[in-house]
Amino acid sequence: MPMQDMHIVHHECGDCPIRHRAVCARCDSDELTRLEQIKYYRSYQAGQTVIWSGDRMDFVASVVTGIATLTQTMEDGRRQMVGLLLPSDFVGRPGRATAAYDVTATTDLVMCCFRKKPFEDLMQTTPHVGQRLLEMTLDELDAAREWMLLLGRKTAREKIASLLGIIARRDATLKLKAPKGALSFDLPLTREEMADYLGLTLETVSRQISALKRDGVIALEGKRHVTIPDFDRLMEEAADDSDGGFLD
Amino acid sequence: MPMQDMHIVHHECGDCPIRHRAVCARCDSDELTRLEQIKYYRSYQAGQTVIWSGDRMDFVASVVTGIATLTQTMEDGRRQMVGLLLPSDFVGRPGRATAAYDVTATTDLVMCCFRKKPFEDLMQTTPHVGQRLLEMTLDELDAAREWMLLLGRKTAREKIASLLGIIARRDATLKLKAPKGALSFDLPLTREEMADYLGLTLETVSRQISALKRDGVIALEGKRHVTIPDFDRLMEEAADDSDGGFLD
DNA sequence: CGCGCTATTGATATTCATCAAACTGCGTGG
DNA sequence: CCACGCAGTTTGATGAATATCAATAGCGCG
Structure with a gap:
């Protein structure tokens, strides 16, 4: 891969296309300011791997634009996708040090990242991020269960x-x-x-x-x-x- | 079925076998008192349906003893289990009025129930229940993804x-x-x-x-x-x- | 122009579902 | 007490769905 195009864009949260759907959706302007201080953007090209399962992962993130996948791979190479991440979807797990799945950009991808430690602190001190994350996780769990019906039957x-x-x-x-x-x-x-x-x-x-x-x-x-x-x-x-x- | 044995036991939360693993795991004694005020127990016999998908569900609950399943059924009768609920697991979704899945007791089952409205209020005013529920939901999502690999591959x-x-x-x-x-x-x-x-x-x-x-x-x-x-x-x-x- | 990647299509093999019969353990009623 | 029935289970015969192996086709790009 020749070019390593780490486009570092900087949005105002107010203009953000996923402002009303992402993990920050419920934040008031004060909380948003705190988030804004610890956020940074990362871009990936279509086909690039964001992170490998088992690798240390020191950030969590929201997909801003593009599509990413979560996949699991068995030793003999059989693969199963277990997540399809669209704009506003959340990546990573607070409180976990390593990635549990391979994350891959299937299209060009921009993510809004937060270093894990400050994000976790913020979750402790302000309720809205955690509340929204719970809501999103419950939605994902419902989607996973619908997906299980598809896979099984x-x-x-x-x-x-x-x-x-x-x-x-x-x-x-x-x-x-x-x-x-x-x-x-x-x-x-x-x-x-x-x-x-x-x-x-x-x-x-x-x-x-x-x-x-x-x-x-x-x-x-x-x-x-x-x-x-x-x-x-x-x-x-x-x-x-x-x-x-x-x-x- | 001859006997309709609705054993209404009443535990002190302090003695509860799932005290340290359930949604109440992180509660301090003050929060526990508030939970204690809105909780009640329900028992089901092996084989009984707890609730049907689509039915109004005015409570959420923790499994105390026994095992329950979540299943989805297609119109032509094909069925897929999407959850296996063991002691300490949580049933129901705050903020949702109707059950999304059939819930069935596969063994004799005791659940610790909370009426939904008071539980939701409590989630708003105290952080520990929501925090623990997030943690449990993330665990379930991981389990669901492991399950997807199993089903698909x-x-x-x-x-x-x-x-x-x-x-x-x-x-x-x-x-x-x-x-x-x-x-x-x-x-x-x-x-x-x-x-x-x-x-x-x-x-x-x-x-x-x-x-x-x-x-x-x-x-x-x-x-x-x-x-x-x-x-x-x-x-x-x-x-x-x-x-x-x-x-x- | 031809290479490499993605996709399509065909022939065949394999796995699992379906249909069917019989067995087991257990509770109930004759 | 025993026979019966029933729910759960096992096993067999067969078929259908999907995987595997293989060849070819489109298509963008250097």
Whole structure:
């Protein structure tokens, strides 16, 4: 990798695109000032590893822009994604010294980092950060449990449809549109990353995407741009009990 | 079911077997007094449903004794367990009105319940409950992610070995013994519940247990009592990367 | 232009699910 | 007391879903 482009941007928290959703969402201006004093930004290129499982981790962070993944790897190389981190999501665990998972930037990524010790102190002395972090962690736990249902009980086709639904919904949220009728977006993951998310092989992912395309559930332009003519149809294919599916 | 034995025991918190591990673990005596005022006990018989997904849930609770499960069910009946609740584990989500999962007592169960509103108030005014709940939720999230690796990437045999390891470890913890060399315990789950935990069918669970027995990895007395002659051997079968595996 | 990466598609193998039958232990009622 | 029934479990035969191995195709980029 030739260039080591450590773009150190500096935002005012007031302008921050994730101000209202991240771990700082509930902070008053006083708390925000304290956070502002210990924060710094880091950028990563698509494909870069942020940290390896087991490595010392002296910071926690929020994803500002871009997408990162958490993955676990077994000794023989089998891999399972266990987290998909979108803007405003939190990385790292207060009170833990080493990373528990591999963290990888799948797109160009900017994170707002806090050195761990000052962040932990701040959590002790001000309630709002801890409260928000609890709320976010509970949301993640719900998402993890939905994901467990997918991994344990859904067919390959249902898994693909579910993942496309999750991405479509998130994308619609960013664009402030309800996920109804036709919508389209770019896949932020390769076939292999999708396979790691879904507990499948990349070949099976490819085949099922082709099948959904053949059946008119989705349309593709190039490999990455997906159009969904009928969102409800996709949801039927995903076999989600609660059509709502993901909270938020 | 003939008997509807709603044993309403009343413990002093000081004597409580889960005092040092549950959501109240960090409370000082003042906070404990406030908790004591809003707590009440509920008992359930093995097999009883505590609450159905979607039902109104006006309390949160700690498991005091016994085991409960969280499960999700799809419209066509496919089921996936998404939580296994042991003594000291927390049930319910502050700020949520309805249950997100089916909660079932798999053994006789006693829970220490708090009406939701007073509990939420208490979380606002005292920090220790929220802090402890955050810690517990982060632990659960880690466990869920370990579980996702199991569901997505492990073979049936590895799944069984992993589950036996988890149960054995927990049991050893209760007995204050390191899980080394030979140890034995009773399975708290039926074959079907194990299947729901592991994303398998009960037939596959049964076959793999038989296979592990044939291969001398485990020994059985009756259907439920398991002896593990060599814990390290079991861990090899489970293919866990970090032999430690579960925190705790 | 051709290399390397991602993706698709095909042929085959393997694992696990499904359908089916029978066994075990235990409580109940004849 | 024994027979019956039932829930939980085991085991067998078969089939379907997905993994594996392999070849090829698109596509951006040096």
